[in-house]
Amino acid sequence: AQTVTQSQPEMSVQEAETVTLSCTYDTSESDYYLFWYKQPPSRQMILVIRQEAYKQQNATENRFSVNFQKAAKSFSLKISDSQLGDAAMYFCASHYGGATNKLIFGTGTLLAVQP
């Protein structure tokens, strides 16, 4: 069965510093997609970044970037220059694969940003 593991239930970072959130996944698919979503206290799920597994280049979105290690099945999220508004629950998700848009989510990492 496909799984997504986030081993850090909680993380803390100082404002303006950099933090990395870990995610590992297990899939038998050769073509798949990976996502990071942010859920702030409002509980609105917001897409942070999307990675296509067939692309070797790591995806970036402004201060957010990923370290995608396909062989190791690792997909970590790096947040640079952390801001107070980055405080949220972060979920890593893997596409199920095949002819579906279904996602499997990790258990989440709660990020606190200290001023």
Place this chain on the structure above:
Amino acid sequence: GAVVSQHPSWVICKSGTSVKIECRSLDFQATTMFWYRQFPKQSLMLMATSNEGSKATYEQGVEKDKFLINHASLTLSTLTVTSAHPEDSSFYICSAAAGGPGETQYFGPGTRLLVL
């Protein structure tokens, strides 16, 4: 772009009544919509996947007669919680995706349901 709305944002109902939650993709056509349930401090649990014009596919353990899903158009899906009971109280979130496999899911703001 890629905005998904959900209505109502919160609802309180009496035990035994039915509640309908609407999910709309406002600026794109969603070939697939998903319904999730989220308990406090937990991850999202997929309940069902719906495609426009066809029956929803429910995840194992989800009662399809209790959670009725209709996907009448490419921009609207509804979830009806029938004969709601206090254990159905939860946060329900919908998402919508356009296009083929692996396309991004965009999420609605969620509906908080409290059954008294």
